Amino acid sequence: MxxxxxxxxxxxxxxxxxxxxxxxxxxxxxxxxxxxxxxxxxxxxxxxxxxxxxxxxxxxxxxxxxxxxxxxxxxxxxxxxxxxxxxxxxxxxxxxxxxxxGNGFAVDPGKRTLILAGGMGLAPFRAYVERHPAPDLIRLFFAHRFPLECYPFDYLSGLVDAVRVEERSPGDLALVIDALRAEMAAFDQRGLILACGPTPFLGTVRDRALELGLAERTQLSLEERMACGVGACLGCAVKDAGGGNVQVCSRGPVFWAGDVQLGRG
Amino acid sequence: MDTSVNLAGLRLKNPVLTASGTFGFGLEFEPYGDLAVLGGIVVKGLSLEPRQGNPMPRLAETPCGMLNSIGIQNPGLEAFVRDKLPRLPWREVPVIANLYACSLDEFAELAGVLSAEQGVAALEVNVSCPNVSRGGAAFGQDPAQIRAVAEAVKARCANKPVMVKLSPNVTDIAVCARAAEDGGADALSLINTVLGMAVDARTRRPRLANVVGGLSGPAVKPVALRCVHQAVRAVSIPVVGVGGVCCAEDVLEFILVGAHAVQVGTANFMRPDAAFAIASDLPGLMRGLGLDGLEGYRGSLILPGPGRGG
Missing domain, CATH: 2.40.30.10 (Translation factors)
Structure with a gap:
């Protein structure tokens, strides 16, 4: 494109x-x-x-x-x-x-779609839901740390089936992870899963997708520091499945869960 | 208005080149302008084999500039010749290949393959790599090594112009410039990035995984102008100014100091149409200054006369 x-x-x-x-x-x-x-x-x-x-x-x-x-x-x-x-x-x-x-999320209007958003990772899903031809097939799971007013959650929960979990203190993290894992396990195995949020959140989604054999139906939208956005500065590289570098800006920011490794170092 | 420049036999329609490592292989910027309006494209540094570069994070923004420690991530010589070069409009705009190697033999091999390509108009030699066969001291900090690299590349360049890109991280840039000229370089480009560092007081960690990196952007322009000023006095081959060029006036500043051309680097990140805009703004600026060409303006810097201190 x-x-x-x-x-x-x-x-x-x-x-x-x-x-x-x-x-x-x-x-x-x-x-x-x-x-x-x-x-x-x-x-x-x-x-x-x-x-x-x-x-x-x-x-x-x-x-x-x-x-x-x-x-x-x-x-x-x-x-x-x-x-x-x-x-x-x-x-x-x-x-x-x-x-x-970048590339954008997959859309499959004939299938159920599970959106997994962490914090400001909700932002691209406002566009996704607004543009989706069959929002009644979308379920939104939202994990957040700050008050709900900081995000467009209320607006989206009026358009799609939505649930949320709040991480009020660091001790709640395990609850968020459990809820996320349960949400994925309960979801339609033939559907599409789309995730955006902090890297540890995406790491949990990726691991769970691999466990459940859903990596080919799960997409992750990554965030990286970048200078140019057009594939030239090579600052936003992440590792692909084979350990090679891919740029988040020009090859992503959306990747199939099996195609990238998350976490630095 | 004549903006053309003869750079060591290479006819450039204007003096605005892109700097290696900031313009990908040119193709990334095609949506933002017509590559053919540029004076030339210096592509991402190429090594014989593909390189992954350094670990992340490898970029940090700093006031009026940035640090990078990318480490010459590139797809390697073969992939460039096969996949990238055929897609570049090299008939309309000179494509200059940037060579990165860690031994004289590797430099010579890269030069041999690249200079044989019809689409490669000239070679630029990056001497910032540690010399693996000499215990890791960078080629670019040792005048004898700069000369040896220039000779090795020149011997295999098939008479295409060879430009040696110099590091500012040296005691005397004039000595390095002369060493490259003595080795047979047809032109010089300077400066490469200035060695720097950024740290985070809160996390107590360096901002780059590599700890140190190269500073570029407007912050280094005064260093680049000073180095070009010193280099043009030391050699008779043309010099290309690199460092913080962000607008057409910056181009004229480097030419005033004695450069034949410039390379636009970090500005390509500030906005992806920067190089195109600079090339198209230049004639208007020249007209405004009453210039009809660059030849007479080049090196016309008025220096303070003797005995006028104070």
Whole structure:
């Protein structure tokens, strides 16, 4: 697939999420939608505000949370230098967007689909659910650490069959993992499983998919630090099944569970 | 407006090349511009055999720049010649192969195979690898070794131009520049990355798995300008300026200091259309400065006269 080009667009709005519980941390960034010919849920964009000048040299990669009616939305948690500055953008500020990038999730409208999302890993599934031809076949399992208001869960639970587990303290992690493993075991063996979340979360999904013989029906959307987003900098490499390097940006970010190894070192 | 440059016999339509390791094999950037508008494409460093490179993480963003310790991950010589080169528009834009090896024999072998390819217009030699047969000291930090590498590549280059890419991590760049020229290099490119490091005060860990890496981007432009300034005074072969070129004005700065051309590196990560934009902006900037070509502007830097200190 041919990637879209690089465009300067305007910020429409920066909407804070979960303000009463986690002020200044979670945001929905709404931008003018570039003139894309096509895009798929699970693809991502690189964003770099023009105001970064020479100081921050990399764009930042974000899943497309929606791209509709002239608006491109991404969801993010302000954690580092780049995301904190994105949170401070104002309507009218210019942002460089290149994308849509990467491959996107599989869609099989004739089969049941289980979505497994951890934290901000919920973002690409907003687009996935909105674009899916048969949302009544989708079940969403959501694991989160921060208050529910920080994520688009309530919106999605109105569209699909949804459950959630909250990790209130580190001690809850085992409960989350058990629930996740049980969810996968109980799921339709002929369906499709799609996961996005922190790497340990994806590692649990991958291990369970291999145990259950579902690796060929399970896709993982990976997150990695990247400079270019287009396959040139080689900073976002992960190991494929044979131990070779593959770039998350250009060969992913979505991989079949049996095709990648997770975890560093 | 004449933006063309003669780089050691290589006719470039403009002085804007891409820097090795920042532009993939060119094909990655085709969605963002017409490769044919570039002065040339220097492709990712090639070794005889495929290389996986260093462990992750191997990139870190730093103020006005970045560190990398990719370690020349590449698919190897054979895959480049078979899969990449035929897809590049080498008839419209010179493709310069970048050679990475750890012994003189390997350099010579790479040069022999690549220079025989019709689609390869010139060779760029990366001398930053540790010399395995000499106990691991980098080729690029020893003038005698730089000269030996230049000779080894030149002997097998089938008369295609050979450009030696110099490291700034040396005491005297002029000595290294002369060593490459003495070895028969037709041109020099400089600088490669500046050795650096970044750490995390909270986790107490280095930000790169390799601990140290190469700094690039706008932060190194002053170092690159200084090195080009010193190198052009030391040699009579053309010099290509590399380091922090982000806009057409940066191109002119390097040419003012005496470079024949430049390479755009980290800017390709800042926006994937950077090299194309720089190439297309250059004529307008030249017109604005009243220049109709680059020949007369090159090296025209006005230096302070003697006795005008203070």
């Amino acid at each position: 041919r990637h879209g080009a690089c465009r300067e667009v305007k910020v429409l709005e920066v909407v804070p999420l979960g303000q009463s519980k986690r002020p200044g941390e979670f945001f929905e960034l709404r931008l003018e939608l570039p003139d894309w010919e096509a895009w798929r849920p699970g693809q991502f964009v690189m964003l770099r505000p023009l105001s970064w000048g020479l100081e921050l040299v990399w764009g930042r990669p974000f899943s497309i949370a929606s791209a509709d009616r002239g608006v491109l939305c991404v969801l993010f948690q302000a954690l580092g230098r780049g995301t904190r500055r994105l949170a401070g953008l104002r309507p009218g500020d210019q942002v460089l967007v290149w994308g849509p990038l």
